Amino acid sequence: MNAIALHVVVRLAAAAVDDMRARYDFGKVLYALRRGAKRDAGAATLRMLAKRLGVHASALRRYARVSETIAPAEFSWLIGLRTPRGAPVTWSHVELLARETDAARRRVLTTNVVSEDLSVRALAARLRRRNPPSGATGFES
Numbered sequence: 001m002n003a004i005a006l007h008v009v010v011r012l013a014a015a016a017v018d019d020m021r022a023r024y025d026f027g028k029v030l031y032a033l034r035r036g037a038k039r040d041a042g043a044a045t046l047r048m049l050a051k052r053l054g055v056h057a058s059a060l061r062r063y064a065r066v067s068e069t070i071a072p073a074e075f076s077w078l079i080g081l082r083t084p085r086g087a088p089v090t091w092s093h094v095e096l097l098a099r100e101t102d103a104a105r106r107r108v109l110t111t112n113v114v115s116e117d118l119s120v121r122a123l124a125a126r127l128r129r130r131n132p133p134s135g136a137t138g139f140e141s
Helices: 003-036 039-053 057-069 072-080 091-097 103-116 120-130
Strands: none
Touching: 003 039, 003 057, 003 072, 003 091, 039 057, 057 091, 072 091, 072 103, 091 103, 091 120, 103 120
């Protein structure tokens, strides 16, 4: 890779990591708001914030879920990883990884995402295999 291309990859990776840190930090605030408010008040506050920010409330709930599920030390480790192309794990990967409640399993999945350069779709498939939808027995063909 020539020097200019490498510089661009490094800058884009740094920007992506900054964006993920901002979402994670915002998620901590959102989680604290939800936890500290009564259920209806917390939901109303979230909807109002989403409207003001021009995003769907479900996006803000996902930010909170990531911050609630993934500890700060694990998050720092996760965003420091790079694929063979030099790219960090994406926020969409992080949101999916937060669905796995077992931290050890999440670490293995994260390592797989990076080493195999897994797409979000491929990661989702691995998560579904481990956690079949409710009602599924695992014996379906």
